[in-house]
Amino acid sequence: MTAPTERADAARNRLRILDATRRLLAADGFADLSLDAVAKEAGVGVGTVYRRFHNRAGLVYALIEDNETGFQAAFARYCGDGATPSPADRLRAFLHGLVELVDANRELLLLAEASAPAGRYRSAPFRRHHEQIAGMVAELAPGVDSAYLADLLLMAYTPGLFDFQRTERGWEADRVKRGLDVLVAGIGAVGGVDPAPGLDR
Structure with missing residues (x-):
């Protein structure tokens, strides 16, 4: 239908x-x-x-949704341009692009967070990002809890934290990207390793 x-x-x-x-x-x-x-x-x-x-947050997230279109188009071009990137390369490229997207929309995202603190998690962009990241994590490291790791990676883009790092700490966006690269490398390194005894899968 x-x-x-x-x-x-x-x-x-x-x-x-x-x-x-x-x-x-x-x-x-x-x-x-x-x-x-x-x-x-x-x-x-x-x-x-x-x-x-519905509310100010809904309006702001609609603006963010419009701004996301270019990000998704650029990522699709990267994935389809010539040789197919590896899962790790695709995940890094996605996370790096998301840093740029969040940085460019910081004020909008902060406004949305202030208007509806939990609204981000119900927004279409967040749900889409989570699904995409979880899929790439599952490819990179079969057997890990890809949904949880997607949540963990997306925490780096929490508007208040991201803005604090960029303004109060004075971190450049490249520093955030390098930190995410370490997490991606770690996920790839443990892919396929059985969880510790006693841990709930």
């Missing part, structure tokens, strides 16, 4: 709302963003904004 096609008027309203949000963010910053202001700027009823996005 195919997914229902979005009505033309609903699609237009979505674009108007997202464009209005971008204008408000560019003009006034993130702290004062409200759905009422977005509705006024977009020229739609505030109920339309609430029905479509």
Whole structure:
């Protein structure tokens, strides 16, 4: 069964709302963003904004979802360009690209985290990233708990922690990437090794 096609008027309203949000963010910053202001700027009823996005976090995650499109396209090109990369290389490339994506969207992600602290884990980008990383981990190290390790790797992109590392600690994005490389190498090294006795698989 195919997914229902979005009505033309609903699609237009979505674009108007997202464009209005971008204008408000560019003009006034993130702290004062409200759905009422977005509705006024977009020229739609505030109920339309609430029905479509539910809250400020939902609106922000919709912007992030739009920004993710380029990231996914670049990763697909990397995987399909010439020789097929190994699972370790694909995982490293994905994690490195995710560092760039999160860095470019830090303010949006911080705003979403402040609006709905657990919303990130229910967002479409997070679910997609988790599925992709878990799949690559399972290829790299058959037999490990790939779902848990995907959660563990994605913790590196928690907006508050990532921003703290970049601003308070002054770490460059490359330092985060190097740390992730160590984790990927460690996962590859233990692939296929039986878990310690007594541990729940």
